Amino acid sequence: MSEILEILSYPFVIRALVAGSLISVCASVLGVILVLKHYSLIGHGLSEIGFASLSAASALNLSALAVSTPSVIAASFVIMFVSQKYKTAGDIAIAVASSAALAFGIIISSITGSVSNTGAYLFGSVLAVSQSDLIFSVALSFAVMLIFIIFYNRIFLITYNEDYARSLGINTAFYQFVISVLTALVVVSGMRITGTLLISGVIILPAVTAKNFASRFKTLIIISGVISFVAFTAGLIVSFIFNIPAGAGVILSNTAILIAAKILKFIKN
Numbered sequence: 001m002s003e004i005l006e007i008l009s010y011p012f013v014i015r016a017l018v019a020g021s022l023i024s025v026c027a028s029v030l031g032v033i034l035v036l037k038h039y040s041l042i043g044h045g046l047s048e049i050g051f052a053s054l055s056a057a058s059a060l061n062l063s064a065l066a067v068s069t070p071s072v073i074a075a076s077f078v079i080m081f082v083s084q085k086y087k088t089a090g091d092i093a094i095a096v097a098s099s100a101a102l103a104f105g106i107i108i109s110s111i112t113g114s115v116s117n118t119g120a121y122l123f124g125s126v127l128a129v130s131q132s133d134l135i136f137s138v139a140l141s142f143a144v145m146l147i148f149i150i151f152y153n154r155i156f157l158i159t160y161n162e163d164y165a166r167s168l169g170i171n172t173a174f175y176q177f178v179i180s181v182l183t184a185l186v187v188v189s190g191m192r193i194t195g196t197l198l199i200s201g202v203i204i205l206p207a208v209t210a211k212n213f214a215s216r217f218k219t220l221i222i223i224s225g226v227i228s229f230v231a232f233t234a235g236l237i238v239s240f241i242f243n244i245p246a247g248a249g250v251i252l253s254n255t256a257i258l259i260a261a262k263i264l265k266f267i268k269n
Contacts, residue, residue, distance in 0.1 A: 019137035028228035031207035043200035045094040051196035052105035059112040076184035123245040194247035205254035212261040
């Protein structure tokens with residue numbers, strides 16, 4: 001306990017904890033929607049596109065956020081468009097785009113010798129969380145939660161019955177793209193802490209775990225958010241104690257909770 005208290009006494013750890021937990025909770029909320037609509041691969045595709053844009057930014061000596069944010073948002077539009085228009089080819093398109101983006105990022109980093117600069121984005125680093133990152137995380141979290149609360153009923157309908165929502169005159173395409181943009185922003189903001197290779201797990205794992213405890217949409221959202229917060233906090237502490245990347249610690253915590261949930265469900269049944 002004394003070691004944990006000592007870890008929490010560092011300002012950069014508090015910044016990482018606050019920023020990371022806010023982003024993780026937002027990611028878990030969006031994750032519920034993506035899992036229920038079978039768009040789980042979108043987070044993975046955007047994260048690897050994010051890495052490619054970060055590699056390009058590092059090579060050109062440009063701001064990482066200035067390059068990655070518009071790049072990932074543009075990619076989210078393309079991925080969502082393909083997923084909506086070509087249902088059967090959506091996952092294939094995401095897999096191809098993400099693999100190509102990751103390869104492109106690795107090649108750029110290798111040629112320019114910027115591997116050390118992009119390493120923190122690959123695996124996550126609490127040291128990379130600045131005051132501006134914290135402000136961005138708070139603003140993004142507020143925006144995501146506000147949009148979710150305001151449009152809750154429409155998002156609920158679109159998630160469970162898109163055809164019925166469309167018959168009521170709801171512009172389903174618009175809300176799908178809103179969700180994809182919010183996911184893109186969460187991916188960009190989460191890359192500093194969990195890393196581009198692992199941010200998709202922060203989006204998907206809490207939602208998958210929550211499905212073991214509830215089936216109602218609102219309950220899924222609440223449980224997923226709680227799981228995400230607990231897993232991030234535990235993962236961050238574990239990463240310091242065992243000197244491992246923060247992203248790995250967070251994903252291990254999420255995975256442990258998922259396994260425990262599966263065991264509890266098996267015992268209960």
